[in-house]
Every structure is written in structure tokens, then in C-alpha cells.
Amino acid sequence: MSVTSPGHGRDLGRAGPDQQNTLVLIMFFAAGIVFLDRFGITFLFPQIGHDLRLNHSQLGSLVSVTAVTWAISSLIFAVLSDRLGGRTKWMIVGSLVLFSAAVGLIGLAPNYGTMLLLRAVIGFCEGPALPLIQGAVARASSPERRGRNMGVVIAGTLLIGSALAPSIMIGLASASNWRLAFPLVAVPGFVVALLVAILMREPRSTGADAPRVRARDFRLVLADRNVPLALVGTTVCIGANIGFGTFAATYLHEQGLSRGTTTLVLTVYGCLIALGSVIAPAVSDRVGRRPALFAAAICGGLVPVFFVLFADSVPLLLVSLGVGLMAGGSLTLVTYVVPGESVPRELMATAFALQIAVGETIGGALGPQLGGALADATHNLDNALLMYGAASIPLAVVALLIRETAPRRVGAATREGGPEASGEAALS
Structure with missing residues (x-):
């Protein structure tokens, strides 16, 4: 196997600016629907827990089981995608259709066991979506726009799946009941699947220009030290983010905040994190991945701490959540941008799926x-939130240890005799 740098071999399939913008916009909504259907249930945990008599551990398991099946299917289908040369359109469409159907059935669950099973099915059907979406965006993006483009996709997960989700889920449940909210929220998934089927365009690669990914090539996914380091960072980041998201609404409810105030706080927080998922990667395109990830890690650790400190003062809490403008970039950087720039681009989807x-x-x-x-x-949910805040420490250490991959920074190092970014290489 050999590698060729861009401009010295075959076309790597990057799209023009207009095509990139169209693809990113479609995937913004697709990724947002994925996370709305996955995490929207957490905003109804107070009602679901009351009706089905579930404790905190059982509510947490409804999120955990989805994570496990999500992980298994994401890796299976990402490897298949890379073996097929990155042709992902119909896999993405199938994922959107299947998990939307499963979400619609949640409202029929009569007990904890049935709901747990349906959540497992949802995770398996959703798992392939995000690594395939990010793989498609990363392959089509020019190096100077890659961080921003991938951040916009993650912004969709945060804006739709976090910022708007409280209003959507709580609003639907208040207008009817929590059981009817699930089939209603499943409808947008079918709509977005149709849009992806109609509007997404895949590059045509045939003959000598077709990517050749062989089974032994997959060892290259772990060849760069950035990938195992990112695995540590991703594990910490996902664990803290999902854990905090699972109990944020419940925590504010237990602190005596009204449903309307809780929705306001979570919506503002979600909007700030969504903006941060674009701002931090865009900043990293200029200053580098390492300093941007370090700042994002520290800011991310402050968010749950501020919830504990300022829950009794909503104005102060809202102001303090401004750190989300940087915190929102941590997941994009450590899970997608850094690993994606550390492997040959034909293996990007596998690298993303391994992280997930x-x-x-x-x-x-x-x-x-x-x-x-x-x-x-x-008997105190404060301790759980403080634990999630402490997760910023190992993530910050990872940020200090990774090799810089930002094309602009690495390009300067290359001109001075440093190594070239492997993420700009291709299999041959």
C-alpha cells in the first residue's frame, strides 16, 4: 500500500463549495433527527418514571442499552461502507426509516421490559447513521472547511436533538400525553429520509479511480497514535455528555424548577452547545486541533458544575452556560475531526465508527x-453531575497528547520539514 498526497494522484472526490453546502445542510437535519429520536425520551423521564414506576438506575439503562446496540451496528455498517468505497446514501436512508418506525412504537410500551427492548432496536437502527453521515461530509469537504463542515453536522444533533428537543417533546406530551409524543416525533424522520434519497449525491468512482480498501487495510485505523488517544477522549466525552443529558431535566425538576423554566434552561443550553459545535471546530481550523480541544474540554467540565452551583438562580445559571460556546466542540473534535485527519480518507467511516x-x-x-x-x-443527584464535570480532566490530558492534524497548522510544519497529515492521504 502507498499513499499519495492531494494534488499528486487521483481526485479524492472533494465537492465544490455549493455542493458541500448542500450536503452539509441535508446532513445537518438528518443528524438532528437521529439525536432527537435517540435522546428526546430523556425530557419525558419525569412522566415516564412516574407512570411506569422506574428509579434512576432503570431510567439510565434506557439510555445505556441504546448506546450498546448503537455501538455494535455503527462499526458493522461503517466497515461495510468503507469496503464499498464509501457509498453510503441508501444505508443512511435505511437507517432513518427503520429507527423512526421503532421510535413510533415506544408509545405502545406497556412496561419497562418492552421499552428496554425497543430502545435496543432503536440503537441498532440508528448506529450506522452518524459515522456514515460524517464520512460523507469529510470526504466531500475541502481541508480548510472540514472542521467547520463536520461541526455543522454535530450542531444539528445539538440544536434539534438538544436545544429544540425539550420544547418538542414536552410540548407534544403536554398537548396530549407522553405516549402520543413518540409516534408524532417519528414523522420527521421519514421526511428527512425522503430528502436524503432525493437530494444527496454521491461521487461516481469506477475503474482505476475506485478506492481499493482491503481487509488488511483496516489495521491502518490504529496506526496513528491519535486514534487510540481519541478513543480515550471519546469514551470520556460521550459518557459525560450522555450521562449529563440523561439527568439534566430530572435534576432541574428535583430542584423545584417549573416545567416551563426547565424547558427554557435546556433550550438555551442546547442552543449554546449547538453554536459551540460550529465555533470550536472553526476556530480549530485556524489555531489547531490541540488548543481548541483543550479549551473545549475545560469548558465542558464547567457546565454540570454550574448546574449544581446555580440551579437556584436561573439568570446566573443562564449566564454561566455561555461556556457552552466552546464546550460544544469537544465531541466533534475528539470523535470525528482528529481521527478523520489521522487515517487515509477511505477509512474515515471506520475510524469514526470505532470511536463511536x-x-x-x-x-x-x-x-x-x-x-x-x-x-x-x-440520595443526591448533585454527585452524579459533579462526576460528569470531573470527566473534563482526562479529556484535557488527551488534548495535550494528540499530534496536531489541522491542515493549516500541519501545512506550515511540513514546509518547515515536519510530517504531513495522514488524513490527507489516500489508499492506492
Whole structure:
């Protein structure tokens, strides 16, 4: 196997600016629907927990089981995608249709066991979507726009799946009941699947220009030290983010905030994090991935701490959540941008899925479970949130240890005799 740098070999399939913008816009909505259907349930946990008589640990397991099945399927289908040369359109469409159907059935669940099974099915059907979406965006993006473009996709998950989700889910449940909210929220998934089927365009690669990914090539995914380091960071980041998201609404409810105030706080927080998922990667395109990830890690650790400190003062809490403008970039950078720039581009989807598989299996499964168990054992949900805040420490250490991959920074180093970014290489 050999590598060729861009401009010295075949066309790597980057799209023009208009095509990039169209693809990113479509995937913004697709990724947003994925996370709305995955995490929207957490905003109804107070009602679901009351009606089905569930404790914190059981509520946490409804999120954890989705993480495990999500991890398994994401890796399976990402490897298949790379073996097929990155042709992902119909896999993405199939994922959107299947998980939307499963979400619609949640409202029919009569007990905890049935809901747990349906959440497992949702995770398996949703798992392939995000690594395939990010793989398509990364392949089509020019180097100077890659961080921003991938950040916009993650902004969709945060804006739709976090910022708007409280208003959507709580509003639907208030207008009818929580059981009817799920089939209603499943409808946009079918609509977005249709849009992807109609509007998404894939590059045509045939003959000598077709990517040749062989089974032994997959060892290159772990060849760069950035990938195992990112695995640690992703695991911590996903565990803390999912854990905090699982209990944020419940925590504010237990602190005596009204449903309307809780919705306001979570919506503002979601909007700030969504903006941060674009701002931080865009900043990293200029200053480098390492300093941007370090700043994002520290800011991310402050968010749950501020919830504990300022829950009794909503104005102060809202102001303090301004750190989300940087915190929102941590997941994009450590899970997608850095690993994607550390492997040949034909293996990007596999690199992303490996991050998700490990991060979801360990962090996504243990994060909510450990937080719920700690809250039940100490009879205080504050301790769970503080635990999630402490997760910023190992993530910050990872940021200091990774090799810089930003094309602008690496390009300068290359001109001075440094190494070239492997993410700009291609299999041949």
C-alpha cells in the first residue's frame, strides 16, 4: 500500500463549495433527527418514571442499552461502507426509516421490559447513521472547511436533538400525553429520509479511480497514535455528555424548577452547545486541533458544575452556560475531526465508527448507569453531575497528547520539514 498526497494522484472526490453546502445542510437535519429520536425520551423521564414506576438506575439503562446496540451496528455498517468505497446514501436512508418506525412504537410500551427492548432496536437502527453521515461530509469537504463542515453536522444533533428537543417533546406530551409524543416525533424522520434519497449525491468512482480498501487495510485505523488517544477522549466525552443529558431535566425538576423554566434552561443550553459545535471546530481550523480541544474540554467540565452551583438562580445559571460556546466542540473534535485527519480518507467511516463503538459501549453505557447508581446510593443527584464535570480532566490530558492534524497548522510544519497529515492521504 502507498499513499499519495492531494494534488499528486487521483481526485479524492472533494465537492465544490455549493455542493458541500448542500450536503452539509441535508446532513445537518438528518443528524438532528437521529439525536432527537435517540435522546428526546430523556425530557419525558419525569412522566415516564412516574407512570411506569422506574428509579434512576432503570431510567439510565434506557439510555445505556441504546448506546450498546448503537455501538455494535455503527462499526458493522461503517466497515461495510468503507469496503464499498464509501457509498453510503441508501444505508443512511435505511437507517432513518427503520429507527423512526421503532421510535413510533415506544408509545405502545406497556412496561419497562418492552421499552428496554425497543430502545435496543432503536440503537441498532440508528448506529450506522452518524459515522456514515460524517464520512460523507469529510470526504466531500475541502481541508480548510472540514472542521467547520463536520461541526455543522454535530450542531444539528445539538440544536434539534438538544436545544429544540425539550420544547418538542414536552410540548407534544403536554398537548396530549407522553405516549402520543413518540409516534408524532417519528414523522420527521421519514421526511428527512425522503430528502436524503432525493437530494444527496454521491461521487461516481469506477475503474482505476475506485478506492481499493482491503481487509488488511483496516489495521491502518490504529496506526496513528491519535486514534487510540481519541478513543480515550471519546469514551470520556460521550459518557459525560450522555450521562449529563440523561439527568439534566430530572435534576432541574428535583430542584423545584417549573416545567416551563426547565424547558427554557435546556433550550438555551442546547442552543449554546449547538453554536459551540460550529465555533470550536472553526476556530480549530485556524489555531489547531490541540488548543481548541483543550479549551473545549475545560469548558465542558464547567457546565454540570454550574448546574449544581446555580440551579437556584436561573439568570446566573443562564449566564454561566455561555461556556457552552466552546464546550460544544469537544465531541466533534475528539470523535470525528482528529481521527478523520489521522487515517487515509477511505477509512474515515471506520475510524469514526470505532470511536463511536468504543465510546458508546463503555462511556455511553456506563455514564448514565454510574450516574444513576451514584445518585441512588447517595440520595443526591448533585454527585452524579459533579462526576460528569470531573470527566473534563482526562479529556484535557488527551488534548495535550494528540499530534496536531489541522491542515493549516500541519501545512506550515511540513514546509518547515515536519510530517504531513495522514488524513490527507489516500489508499492506492
